[in-house]
Amino acid sequence: MTVESVPGDVSAGSRPRARRPGARRLGGVVTMAGSGLSNQVGAAVGSLAFPVLGPVGVVAVRQYVAAVVLLAVGRPRPLSFTWGQWWPVLLLAGVFGTMNLSLYSAIDRIGLGLAVTLEFLGPLTVALAATRNRVDAGCAVIAAAGVVTLMRPRPSADYVGMGLALLAAACWASYILLNRAVGRRLPGAQGAATAAGVSALMFLPVGLVVVARHPPTLAAVGCAVAAGVLSSAVPYVADLFTLRRVPAQTFGLFMSVNPVLAALVGLIGLGQGLAWTEWAGIGAVVAANGLSMTARRGG
Template sequence: MRRALQRPAVAPPTVITPSPAKARRLTGVATMVGSGLSNQTGAAVGALAFPVLGPLGVVAVRQYVAALVLLAVGRPRLHGFTWRQWWPVLLLAGVFGTMNFTLYTAVDRIGLGLAVTLEFLGPLTVALAATRRRLDAGCAVVAAAGVVVLMRPRPSADYAGMAFGLVAACCWASYILLNRVVGRRIPGAQGVAAAATVSALAFLPVGVVLVLRHPPTAGAVLCAVTAGVLSSAVPYLADLLTLRHVPAQTFGLFMSVNPVLAALVGWVVLGQGLGAAEWAGIGAVVVANAVSLATKG
């Protein structure tokens, strides 16, 4: 009887799996990219509803969506808050609404990329003010030079829109500082959820007047709701997940790319092209923040 021919044993293919730490970093980076794109895409989609709802109407709908999401996540026990806890929550609610309104008004007047870049001066100022390094002083000068380029006098300059962008920057800086106070006094996400709820209640009259005077179209409402989901719900939940996988410094470093993402999304979705000078100004602000964060111990 013939012996069966034995085939040489073939080793199974080696499957290379990333280490748990590397996998977490990759997950964090992917989530940060998704969060940034979602935030800026939501703002662009909301801008599509400006002709019908106006910036104020879009912000009102966004506040409603944000309140519903944060209430579900934070589940604040409002009846148990003391006055020491309530007053920063009320201030945060006012800042929250004002920040979104001034940003969307700036987007309506000067475009998404420039508006987000000016708003980004808020957290950049907070970051630079917290240190006394010479490098940070140089970063502040670079950022200031970028702002001068963006706000340089020219026939088409909309200084009112730029002013709204700067007010949004002040609100974002105040939002960061108030969030720290609220976080120390109220556990979890209860404080932010309470602030979003108060802000949404303050915008209820806006929604009522809007519906009674200018009944919105279904398409405009859909755009506004989409803006609320993409710019409030998705980034908030994504950021919670991201901070579990990447250090806070890395998270802040990636946040500096948001003006670039906003400019790209504004160009693709809204057709808002920028010139070389505007891109240089945006780049200066982004580089200043990136260098400052990347060189901190």
């Protein structure tokens, strides 16, 4: 039974009452909060396995979990795909794996909060590039100021880690655009599911090498599997639920809170403290996205 078909309270002699839009939207907001928190907690839990599996091993396990979930949901029929359908799927698979690998490698070097904030520049850039008004221009300036603050020269700056996070941002932007192309060519979630399956196959030899060189502990494998469930399976299902209940712009607005959630999870769960200037940079990126989304909703 779907959530939409659950009847309301029924008293004697009365008809079922339809679920109010306000209740549906509140349920969507609660789900968005849970999805964002699950995603960041999953990344934090996955990082606990870095000393044993390394970022590559953790990402490999995450790709396997994502493939299992998406293949079960999408139920693709790849043997019926044409080349015109296959090539964006293959690109999407490559981008999907590179995005997660570069993000987790960045988390290993610069921490969860900064890595997720810089990665978030990917979807923010796609959103700002879609329009040409003064508000979005101002948002771009605010976001750029935040990035300059985060990447300013200082003795402790890890520019390799920052570069990996920016690579993840470029991959996320490409992921959005490729998903649109795949969605136009294949029905439902067949394209995304096939891309996840191909990506998992690409990481299969990687996983075998990691196991051969660094025999994993049960705890490390458990952390990696938990990262896959919390950062792939839960957000995917939650997003499907949420997008039926809240407008797409509200969804995008709430997504902007993810860098703050990442910074808080990194601080509380991993002890990764941030200077006030770094909090200011994160706030600028979040504010840029929030202002842009609010302006679109108001228009």
